[in-house]
Amino acid sequence: MFSINIVTQYYKGVLLTIFFFLFMLFNMDKSVIIADLCEGKTMALTVESQREGLEFALELQSGDDIVFLPLVNSFSNSGYLIVFRSLYDKKLTYLRGNTALFSLLPILGHSALVIRGGARKLSYLTIRKDGIELLSCENLRSNSPFHTFEILSKGDDGILAIGEAGEKCVYSAALFSSDNNEYFSSSIGAIFGSKNLKSIVIESAQEKIEANAKIKKKIARSSIVKKLKREGSTMLIDQAYDNGWINNDYFSATKDPRSLHLDGFCQSRIIAATSDACKSCLISCRRKGLKGTTCPGFREAMALGSALGFYSYEKIMRFTEACVMYGLSPNECGLILASLKRCDSLPFTYPQLRNANEDEIIRVILLIGQKKGIGESVSKLFDREYLISSHPQLIDLRGAGIEAIFELYGEGDNAYPDLLLGLTKKYSAFNLGYIACYLRAYHHAFMLLGVPHVYPIPLIYEKLFKYAPDKLFILKYKLNHISFMGKKSNELLKMGLSSMLYFDEKRGGEGKIDKLFTDEVRDDGSLLNLTRLKLGYEKALNEIKSFFHC
Structure with missing residues (x-):
């Protein structure tokens, strides 16, 4: 009896030790900075969570909070996520930055930054090695984002800022970044304005991480990457024209040969654009002009060009400058104007837009930025749902089926394989839906690994879909036999499925x-x-969930 008790106690001890080890392994403590704008103070909070990446950011988000989460790992430290509830559809959404703007947070021992509440006066947040501080900045009111950068910048500081449109809570206001001059839409600028938050300033702490030599070589050999380096992202205008997803006069025409004047070759010839790369990026899809200004990408070319019926880069650049002056998103502002031209069921009419010249378009853009006249009326349209959709669409989904699935699930900016490889013309609607499910799962896995969102195309998808016919069993085999960074498809799918669901x-x-x-x-x-797209998507989703017993 005594010996039995000893054995029982021994195994109890072993089980308790194993349980404690597993508990410590899977319940990691994470430090999170909470910036309470209402109280005017910041504090570090310890959070117990098993989740990583987007899942952890979603877990932190509550109400009107904005969560910033750096993506730091062995592959790359050049990325971060912004998670918030969009004003357009009141649903959670996320945006991804492509630079190491928030790389200081992990160095300070923090996993994320949460912006909570609203400040009483216009303020900006500074994050430095010696502390985090919320400061008043009424003197910056009505300043453009780039003027704000000049005033607040010290050395290599990274800055996020809004303009006058954001301060006045215009839905199409953007959040601009001093790194690579990128901007974020989906109403994030208006949310900053509603919190009286003008800017976030982060001390630079970027540690250069060299990409694997094999990855560099494979990306450099890609025919798509070569064309992107040669023509910039506007090479997608050719893809949009050929594959049927271009936006002409807000989808009133399938193809208009004039849109070919907006491709990368014409941009290089007309405004002498040269290649320009984002920090730590191997693709170099950006372009800059002779004066060092960033040239419009394919989104601006379509939203402020073909969607409005303009096919001149000189005019598109004027429209872009007008948007940036007031902190408007060039992409969303152009699409709103284009949808207004096409829509007849509005509480007011503005016929001048139908045949407006460039000066009239610029005048309306400035009114939207100032929230005056028609600009104030436009800002109220989304609350009443008078527009064709609650969020004007850039891409004609009739020519981009996989983009339609991503759009349906709130990830419409991430279907690059379809846009770059023209998959919609190659596969049936059912098979496109099937492919879309796998692409979403892999997208979430690669995001968790910190892989820049375009890299999987030259590294995986370009070759995979080049020799894949429109046969479901072949597509299924190929999509289930992917390996990346030493991880097999099963491991990648399991990671991605958890985050996606x-x-x-x-x-x-x-x-x-x-x-x-x-x-x-x-x-x-x-x-x-x-209907067929969703059937294909659901079939793939059920198969993956069944395999992992979800």
């Missing part, structure tokens, strides 16, 4: 697609077959 759960399920794409047949006879 958690995002869908927190977001509240699928969204909606504009009826324009599902009900109106284009002049080439095409229509978005959303």
Whole structure:
């Protein structure tokens, strides 16, 4: 009896030791900075969580909080996530920055930054090695984002800032970054304005991480990367024209040959654009002009160009400058104007937009930025849902089926394989939906690993889809035999599936697609077959979940 008790106690001790080890392994403490703007103070909070990456950021987000989470790992430290609840559809969304703007946070021992509440006066937040501070900045009111950069910058500081449109809570206001001159849309600028937060200043702490030589070589050999380096992201205008997803006069025409004047070759010839790379990026898809100014990318070229019926880079650059002056998103502002031209069921009419010249368009952009006249009326449209959709669409989804699935689940800016490789023309609607499910899962896995969102195309997808016919069993085999960074497809899919399902759960399920794409047949006879796309997507999702016993 005595010996039995000893054995029992021994195994109890072993089990308790194993349990404690597993508890410590999977319940890691994470330090999070909470910036309470209402109280005017910041504090470090310890959070117990098993989640990583986007899942952890979603777990932290509550109410109107904004969460910034750096993506730091062995592959790259050049990225961060912004998680918030969009004003357009009131659903959770995330945006991804492509630079090491928030790399100081992990060095200070913090996993994320949470912006909570609203300040009484216009303020900005500074994050430095010697502390975090909230400071008043009424003197910066109505300043453009780039003027704010000049005033607040010290050395290599990274800065996020809004303009006058953001301060006045215009939905199409953007959040601008001093790194690479990138900007973020989806109403994040208006959310900053509602919190009376003008800017966030972060002391530079970028540690250069060299990419693997094999990865460098493979990316350099890619035909898509070579074209991106040669023509910039506007090479996608050719893809959009050929594959049927270009936006002409807000989807009133399938193809307009004038849109080819907006491709990368014409941009290089007209404004003498040369290649320019983001920090620590191997692709160099950006372009800059002779004066060092950043040239419009394909989104600006379509939103402020073809969607409005303008096919001149000189005019597009004037429109872009007008948007940036007031801190408006060039992409969203152009699409709002384009949808206003096409829509007749508004509480007010503005016929001048239908045949407006460039000066009239600029005048309206400035009114939107100042929230005056028609600009004030436009800002109220989203609350009343008078527009064609609650969030004007850049891409014609009838020519980009995988983009439609990503858009349905609130990730519309991430379907690059479809846009760059023209998958919609190659595969049936059912198979496109099937592929889209795998691409979403892999997208979440690569995001967790900190892989820049375009890298998987030259490293994986370009070769995978080049020799994959429109046969489901072949696609299934290829999509289940991917390896990257020493991880097999099963491991990548398991990581990605967990993040994807958690995002869908927190977001509240699928969204909606504009009826324009599902009900109106284009002049080439095409229509978005959303039913078949969703059937293919659900088949793939059920197979993956069944494999992992989810």
